[in-house]
Structure formats: C-alpha cells, structure tokens
Amino acid sequence: KQEVTQIPAALSVPEGENLxxxxxxxxxxxxxxxxxxxxxxxxxxxxxxxxxxxxxQTSGRLNASLxxxxxxxxxxxxxxxxxxxxxxxxAVSNDxxxxxxxxxxxxxxx
Amino acid sequence: xTAVSQTPKYLVTQMGNDKSIKCEQNLGHDTMYxxxxxxxxxxxxxxxxxxxxxxxxxxxxxxxxxxSPDKAHLNLHINSLELGDSAxxxxxxxxxxxxxxxxxxxxxxxxxx
Numbered sequence: 001k002q003e004v005t006q007i008p009a010a011l012s013v014p015e016g017e018n019l020x021x022x023x024x025x026x027x028x029x030x031x032x033x034x035x036x037x038x039x040x041x042x043x044x045x046x047x048x049x050x051x052x053x054x055x056x057q058t059s060g061r062l063n064a065s066l067x068x069x070x071x072x073x074x075x076x077x078x079x080x081x082x083x084x085x086x087x088x089x090x091a092v093s094n095d096x097x098x099x100x101x102x103x104x105x106x107x108x109x110x
Numbered sequence: 111x112t113a114v115s116q117t118p119k120y121l122v123t124q125m126g127n128d129k130s131i132k133c134e135q136n137l138g139h140d141t142m143y144x145x146x147x148x149x150x151x152x153x154x155x156x157x158x159x160x161x162x163x164x165x166x167x168x169x170x171x172x173x174x175x176x177x178s179p180d181k182a183h184l185n186l187h188i189n190s191l192e193l194g195d196s197a198x199x200x201x202x203x204x205x206x207x208x209x210x211x212x213x214x215x216x217x218x219x220x221x222x223x
Contacts, residue, residue, distance in 0.1 A: 031208035043200065043216035051209065089153070093208045096141065096165045097155040 002027045006090055006101035014109050019077040021104045023090030028068050031093040035064050035075050038087045038103070047088075048075070080108045113137050114215040116201050122221045125193060131186045131218045133201030141165075142184035143202040143212065144176060153200070159184055160207070188220075196222045 003026045013019060023033070032051045036044040048057045050066040050073070057064050061078040077084055087105045091098040114135045123129055135142065144156040158166035162178040173189045188195060198217045204210040 032211075034211060036214075041219075044214040046211055046213065049211045087151070091153075093212075096158045096160065096207055097143070097168070098145075098153075098202075098212060099155070100153040102150070102152055 002099040004099050004101040006104050010105045012107040019080050021075040021088050023073040025071045025092045028071050033073050034091045036089040082108045082110045084108050114213050116215040116218050120219050127191050128189045133184050135203040139203035139205045140181050141204045145200040147198040191222050193222050
C-alpha cells in the first residue's frame with residue numbers, strides 16, 4: 001500500500017524567502033507525481049506533474065524534483081509572496097488512482 | 111468554461127437520508143474519479159471509472175453507489191447517510207490512465223446533522 005508523507009506539516013516565512021516543501025512515498029513503482037495547491041474551502045489546482053522518467057519540472061517560480069529510487073520529491077517556490085499562502089499537496093499515481101500526502105500549509109507573511 | 115463541475119457545492123441533510131452529487135467534465139476525458147477529504151484534510155480515492163466501467167472501488171461501503179451514464183458524467187449516490195459521511199467530496203477526471211494529470215472539481219461539502 002502506497003503511503004505518502006509531507007514534511008513539514010506547516011511553514012511560515014517572511015515574504016521574499018524561498019520555500020522548500022518535501023514529499024516522500026513508500027512504493028517507487030509510480031507513473032507520475034503531481035503537486036497541487038488548495039486554498040481554504042476550494043478545490044485542487046494542479047501546479048506541476050513529473051512523469052516517472054523525469055527528474056524535474058519547472059513553471060515560473062516553481063520547481064519540482066523527483067528521485068523515484070529514493071521515493072522523494074521536493075517543491076521549491078522562489079521569492080515567496082503572500083499570494084502563495086495555501087496548502088500544498090503531493091500525490092503519486094499508481095493504478096488509476098492518486099495517493100495523497102496530508103499537505104503542507106504555507107503562510108507567507110507580508 | 112468550468113472543466114470539472116460538481117453540484118451541489120454544499121449539501122446539508124439529516125442522518126438516514128439519501129442524496130446524490132453530480133459531476134460533469136467537458137475535457138473529453140475518459141477516466142473519472144471520486145475522492146473524499148475528511149476533517150483532517152486527508153484526500154483518499156473512493157472510485158475510479160474508465161469509459162463508464164468501474165476500475166477501482168477502494169473498500170467504500172456499498173451505501174455509496176457511483177453511476178456513470180456516459181464518459182462525461184460520474185454521479186455519486188449515497189444511501190442512509192451517517193454522521194461519518196460528513197466530508198468534502200471531490201470529482202476528478204483524466205485522459206487515459208495513471209500517467210496523465212488529474213483535473214479536480216471544486217468539491218461538494220456534505221454536512222450530516
């Protein structure tokens with residue numbers, strides 16, 4: 001059974017600081033890994049998807065890395081802004097389903 | 111314009127009632143999912159349908175019955191609602207199987223009184 005862990009559970013930083021969010025998973029036989037953002041009371045917005053054959057993906061200030069053999073992914077957010085405050089979820093894909101971590105709740109202080 | 115839409119957004123009802131949540135996607139995807147997010151914000155897969163066929167039923171009680179009339183719709187009917195069913199239910203869709211990104215609806219917040 002796939003288990004996904006996200007560390008830390010919560011993070012508070014001043015505006016402008018870089019963010020580092022960690023995700024680990026127990027079963028390395030994944031198809032891909034997806035990072036999502038969830039705002040309070042809202043749905044999930046897909047940020048980045050890394051296929052199992054890739055090592056990283058970038059979109060604007062966001063960069064996600066994947067080390068499938070060690071079961072780890074890291075999401076970097078450069079030069080954080082108050083608008084980046086949200087919960088970030090990591091999910092890995094096996095067999096027609098996503099297994100989610102519990103999320104990291106980020107607060108960026110102005 | 112909404113890619114994956116769920117109705118209703120909020121549902122408040124009494125224990126023991128039967129209710130349905132509807133989901134539609136206009137992305138041309140052939141795989142649809144239902145996830146449950148509990149009070150601790152943990153998201154878990156409930157069902158997965160590919161081309162209207164059930165692929166995954168993740169040990170969900172048989173009070174929950176998904177229905178897929180066509181590839182663009184996956185509705186969730188819940189019988190005899192219990193207090194523990196209170197959660198946010200998310201519908202999602204993807205093109206093909208596990209190597210494609212999933213797109214999520216905004217969720218349906220179900221509260222059982």
